[in-house]
Amino acid sequence: MRTPDLDKARSEKKRSLIDFLSLYNENLPAAFPKASAVLLEEFKSIHTGLFPRRGNVWSLDIHRRKVMDWLRSHKELS
Numbered sequence: 001m002r003t004p005d006l007d008k009a010r011s012e013k014k015r016s017l018i019d020f021l022s023l024y025n026e027n028l029p030a031a032f033p034k035a036s037a038v039l040l041e042e043f044k045s046i047h048t049g050l051f052p053r054r055g056n057v058w059s060l061d062i063h064r065r066k067v068m069d070w071l072r073s074h075k076e077l078s
Contacts, residue, residue, distance in 0.1 A: 011061040017041070020058035024067060033071045043070055 015023070017040055025034050040058075044051055047070075050062060 012059055014057045014059055017044075017056050017058055020060070020063065023060060024064060032068060033075050035067060035071060039071065039074070040067070042074075043067055046070075 017037060021035055021037055021040060028034060043066075044056070047066065050066065051057065
């Protein structure tokens with residue numbers, strides 16, 4: 001019998017913006033810009049296709065890498 005993949009389950013779990021924000025910034029390497037609720041709301045308004053029609057649902061597997069890339073380019077534009 002296979003043991004459950006806890007990392008996969010953690011990554012795929014649907015979360016609120018605040019929960020995602022906390023996990024995103026947790027153990028983030030110093031070279032990466034930290035996220036804030038304001039920045040995540042801006043990301044969400046630009047990338048509406050990554051979110052369901054209703055709700056503010058985030059997951060590490062769908063959004064984390066995309067937020068990292070966006071924050072880096074967003075910071076360069078600022």
